[in-house]
Amino acid sequence: MATGMVMEMKETLVSLLDAPLADAVIFGIHIDGHLFLETLLVVVIAFLLLQKSYQPEKRPLTEQEIDQLCDEWTPEPLHPPITKEMELSPPVLESAAGPHTVVNGKDVINLSSANYLGLIGHPKIKEACNAALEKYGVGACGPRGFYGTIDVHMDLEAKIAQFMGTPDSILYSYGLATVSSVIPAFCKRGDLILADEGVNWGIQNGLFLSRSTVRYFKHNDMASLEALLEDVRQEDRRKKKVLNRRFIVVEAIYQNSGEMVPLDTVVRLKEKYLFRVLVDESNSIGVLGKTGRGLSEHFNIPVEKIDIITSAMGHSLASVGGFCTGSAKVVDHQRLSGAGYCFSAALPPFLASASITALELLEDNPVLLTRLRRNISFFRSKLATIPGVVVRGHALSPLIFLHLQRSGSFAEDSVILQQIVDKMLEEGVLLSASKRSLLDKCKLGAGIRIMVTASHTEAELLSVSSSLGNVIQSVVTAQS
């Protein structure tokens, strides 16, 4: 109906316009309503084009607009809401972190310090530290490249190289920063890294900083690693193989689970698929191998086959800092590319002396290793008898994890485990439950992390396991 009306209007309009000009032909152009319309539009366009440009004045906001803007503004909080777990504070040690320590004025058995050889408080180390303090003072007062290198640093690097059987080694001042600096020194954007999904946060940070492509394989699952390597090879065949560095990153004994990586399989795979391997030996130096030289000695693999070995010295060597060792080229490259080496102050000389003495003690006293191994196997056998928990971790690992048999999510388990840990603290044993940062991408379950040392006595371990059994039973039955 509307079209009908418009049609009529158009007809009348056209007839009106056509009437005086009907059948007029000027210069061969038929004058009719259409032409009129077109000229009109052209005039409109010309008018438009001739307009001057101007900036419309800024109208101040009306009261209503101001009110509405204020009402709808919600500020984003600077931090996520504080949960109860965030407010928990860990126990504070009031004495040295030896096999016994003082918490809240009470002497407790300490199973939370990575003091695997019991070297904390060793008189020889204290003597070496005192001598170094007398000689050098406390700080190195400079990065390694800028007058911070002291002869003890060179001695320690030589000692580590001689101990591990490698040509050279390089020191870092902070254990966590070691692997976070080494990985980005060698891996850049475009490189490929295959990492275990259970690697600790330091390694994850290094992987992130390197900006390389990282693919994770299932925790300690060599079949998964091999499948991933095959996948990479297939992709190379399909696309034109891009020239990039390829690494496999594993830990000797995983901080998050206590499992040991089967290094022989990894080395075989890396040689087959032409990858390089980086092993973080923080928890295996001074623990594995006949003389404590780590994972390569344990598997009888020549250390030259591992491209990069990193370790923190805060575990069995009872010092502070970290080192990285490998071929001469590997170490030399880090003198200019290791972020933690170039841009952090050098290790305080007394800590370097402490590390040297710790290595000497380890070399001279292999009994420490036998004691540690005995304690580990004894404790594991006792823990295996506790119902309601599963003992995880390799048989030779000083890091023992106790996971709940009936486990739920990480958060649920953490609550129960924290109750167990708190009760154990009342009983006089210092344990710790796994805590994971919000930044940590590791998906492994929660457990109680026990660190067995060589200086614990069997009696202590027996008492710990029995009270642990009682506490776990009470908490688990209270739960169900």
Add this chain to the structure above:
Amino acid sequence: MYVKVSTPPDVNKNTSWFQYPGVWTTYILIIFISWLLILSVFGCDAGTAWTVVNLGHFAVTYRFFHWKKGTPFAEDQGDYAKLTWWEQVDNGRQHTRNRKFLIVVPVVLYLIASHTTDYRNPVLILNTIAVFWLVIAKFPNMHKVRIFGINSDYDT
């Protein structure tokens, strides 16, 4: 080989692309090529193709220039969250060359479409509605105006 572009003084990343040389030509070429595509795909006559182009142009430009507000860039922190693209172009200056170009294009399209369809009826009405709608939306008097509160952010 590379076009030397002088830095556009427009800081709004949403509209700064319209300052580059060649934008107008590209715009016209897109319209022309879509006309050719419609002709080849549907095999209709030229007039119908121009009508389709005109109406398609109306739909697309209305949605993106006059309906969608704000920018896809989070860095501008919501400065333009209540402004449509048309209100953002050239920092709100009216009657700049870009704006005149963009007002003239629908009118010229209307001319072509109605001429080639010979002012036949159903398509003529559609074309006329399209051109009126678009041109009125581009008037400077319509700057920041929301009729009946449609597409407004405030409760009117």
